[in-house]
């Protein structure tokens with residue numbers, strides 16, 4: 186097999202050396218089997234690298250398509266039963282779900298396609314050196330010809346990825362081994378995978394593990410598919426050996442006792458699978474490393490890029506047209522093609538430091554992965570500073586690109602003066618729109634991109650509903666002038682406070698004519714107190730923490746303000762929310778008396 190490249194202890198995982206054991210069973214030292222397991226896959230054929238510029242499975246993040254191929258030998262003895270097929274599907278899905286649960290920051294999702302494919306061979310009768318015969322035959326039946334079976338496998342992965350619109354794709358061949366002693370190929374293999382793809386091979390009984398342990402074995406192989414190396418001693422992988430998209434060392438390898446000795450599915454399969462254990466170095470090899478601790482793993486921690494075209498002037502209305510292209514620059518890989526699976530979600534501009542507004546993305550430009558954008562800027566005559574930025578689907582923003590734009594053929598800017606109250610206790614707000622006569626229409630939205638807003642005929646005052654949550658909110662307004670030309674968006678800030686203040690008041694123990702008051706308000710501030718004496722309507726006063734009752738005109742003279750007079754207090758905040766009345770308490774003198782213990 187000249188297409189294979191030999192490289193010590195790197196490529197295919199031979200689980201022969203990893204003797205299955207269960208907790209409590211006596212652990213046999215694994216038999217070290219010398220094999221041609223120093224294999225890495227040949228690279229994808231140039232015809233595929235031209236189009237995709239990426240391997241089938243470079244890091245384990247995003248959307249992954251998995252094609253499970255069950256070869257069905259024609260006229261031979263190993264036929265798949267419906268029950269077997271169901272079990273393979275369930276077990277492999279469980280292995281994939283295991284990974285999704287381990288890596289919450291990887292945004293993983295899997296799409297499984299299972300196909301029973303006729304084969305002129307009985308695959309269980311062929312060892313790894315002859316795998317090409319039945320794999321080539323099977324992939325040919327699936328409609329993927331090629332110069333060799335690796336080219337065929339790369340093509341099958343690429344076709345599945347294109348068809349399902351995923352970021353990555355891989356193929357899992359499951360070979361029916363039922364009835365065969367040991368569930369192994371003639372050379373003793375029963376599970377192996379090529380580092381970073383394009384495929385893995387499992388027997389349905391995965392050797393001594395048994396068909397009900399396909400999930401943990403598939404999970405282990407899946408790590409190889411995305412770049413992880415083996416860590417069990419018999420694999421002879423040095424701790425310094427690097428692999429994967431980020432080219433990370435195998436720090437947890439048990440070989441020569443060099444590693445960190447952490448439980449991991451790359452060392453031992455069954456217990457690690459049932460306990461959800463994988464070590465940080467294997468995670469880093471499959472790309473799950475957040476080196477700047479920002480909650481975005483490195484391969485997804487990409488930077489949107491932006492290029493701006495020279496500004497053009499619209500022939501129809503004289504307004505400037507902003508256009509350019511944006512693409513997402515992948516996190517660099519030392520040895521693999523740099524690939525970003527992120528997408529540009531938004532390109533925005535703002536004028537003179539105002540509201541960021543989206544520009545329409547007009548589909549994919551000629552450059553691979555770049556999105557072209559273009560939009561007319563709603564500017565009137567004048568000189569402007571225009572800034573543009575792009576944002577991707579994980580929320581990273583490009584550097585801001587700036588342009589100075591002069592507009593001279595549109596006309597002068599209408600005098601728009603929209604306003605809302607600074608504070609409100611009611612989520613239903615009136616917006617004062619203050620536009621010149623002849624203004625045609627207006628849009629009001631809580632969303633700066635006005636995504637769900639409709640144009641309404643202009644009126645000087647219009648309602649808007651705030652979100653029900655207390656706090657600072659922003660309302661956006663834009664206009665169509667008498668000629669139907671749009672304005673820039675205006676941002677109006679408003680504080681919604683629907684929660685009344687809380688507080689209490691008590692008589693000063695040393696001066697019953699004085700109230701000690703404390704109160705607080707979450708959304709705004711306490712502005713007033715209302716004093717209810719003997720059930721009368723409240724007397725409203727500015728908020729104060731000490732209230733000398735005998736200085737308040739009208740009440741001090743008419744009441745003997747002894748402790749017996751029932752008195753309540755209310756609190757009102759800046760938004761106008763009023764609390765329920767609270768009885769003014771008479772502070773117990775006893776609190777302040779020294780305790781005497783005899």
Ligand SMILES: [Zn+2]
Nearest residue numbers: 198199405415
């Ligand atoms: Zn392995």
